[in-house]
Amino acid sequence: MITHPIAVFLILAVIVWAAVWLESRVALFKALSAALVGILLAMVLSNVGVIPADNKAYDVLINPGISLGIVLILLEVNVKTIRKAGGAMLAAFGLGAVGTAAGAFVSALVLAPLVGPETWKLAGQFTGTYNGGGVNFAALGRAFDTSSELFAAAIAADVLLTALWMAACLMVPLLFRRKQRNESTQSQDGLTQSLYKSKERIALQDTALLVVIALGAVWFSEQLGSIVPVIPEVLWLTTIALAVAQVPQVRRLSGAAMWGYYLLLLFLTTNGAQSVVRNIVAIGPGVLYFAIGTLTLHGIFVFGFGVLFRMDPTTLAIASQANVGGPASAMALATARGATDRVLSGVAVGLLGYAIGNYTGFAIGMLARGILGY
Secondary structure (H helix, E strand, O other): OOOOHHHHHHHHHHHHHHHHHHHHHOHHHHHHOHHHHHHHHHHHHHHOOOOOOOOHHHHHHHHHHHHHHHHHHHOOOOHHHHHHOHHHHHHHHHHHHHHHHHHHHHHHHHHHHHHOOOHHHHHHHHHHHOOOOHHHHHHHHHHHOOOHHHHHHHHHHHHHHHHHHHHHHHHHHHHOOOOOOHHHHHHHHHHHHHHHOOOOOOOHHHHHHHHHHHHHHHHHHHHHHHHOOOOOHHHHHHHHHHHHHOOHHHHOOOOHHHHHHHHHHHHHHHHHHOOOHHHHHHOOHHHHHHHHHHHHHHHHHHHHHHHHOOOOHHHHHHHHHHHHOOHHHHHHHHHHOOOHHHHHHHHHHHHHHHHHHHHHHHHHHHHHHHHHOO
């Protein structure tokens, strides 16, 4: 197994290069997207033992790598675009949130004999993490005093299914493809082009300034997050990036979206590498079934009712990722599918998930505890 961080980083870089190369030359892989191909390739290499499920290289790409990617992508976003999909995104996110809560609650009732007396804790934690993110999962685990064994098992199931759900959400727009408005298509094509090549030749001066802006935004958001901890760091980061992006001179810098997308691809590939099936098998099926049950009902609500209400499938997929993976994953999916008019709204509902995750998780956990009698 390859374990040296530099070598692991090299493998991830090769995977991203291969995914982009395949997407640009093979129709099937173009339909799947480089993001999905990268996730699957990394997952295969991790599960056959070529690369580890945990490595220092992953820590760099998850943070600060993804933070830098978020800043660079947002530098090309105009705040006015959020008006085009805000209401629909919020409605789709609401469907997903209700589905998550229902899925966790039903899973607790059905799987209590298999999971044991801490079942209600899983109901709360999975509601929190699939409405917000890992920060909600950890916070609720501390609040419920979840045992370390169950906590670790739940994290393993969460990591695997979150990566698989990203893959599923990348496929949804292909399965429910609809004719889009001409202006939306043009906007998507414009972003897609900027992701793969700069609008003009990349200048060293532009790249140098982009590095300064991205690093400065990440550092400044961390400082603000430590000073005002009640506001999530990602909210500070998004706000700073959006504020800077409204400066016309910044939006004219070449290469921001392309470099940002590359970092997002590395981030998603890392998620695939961390998804090891044998870790789930080792801890027993109960927790895995619980996570599957929660996501199944979430999917039925957001995609079933969403399609029934004739909502745009790409919007549904982005909202679902905001539920399950948080704002970074929502942005990654919107970017991968060229939905430039829904990047901001996806990030917005992802941040909303952080805000409500602890509340909904605590409520569902205590409700399940009361009914189960633990």
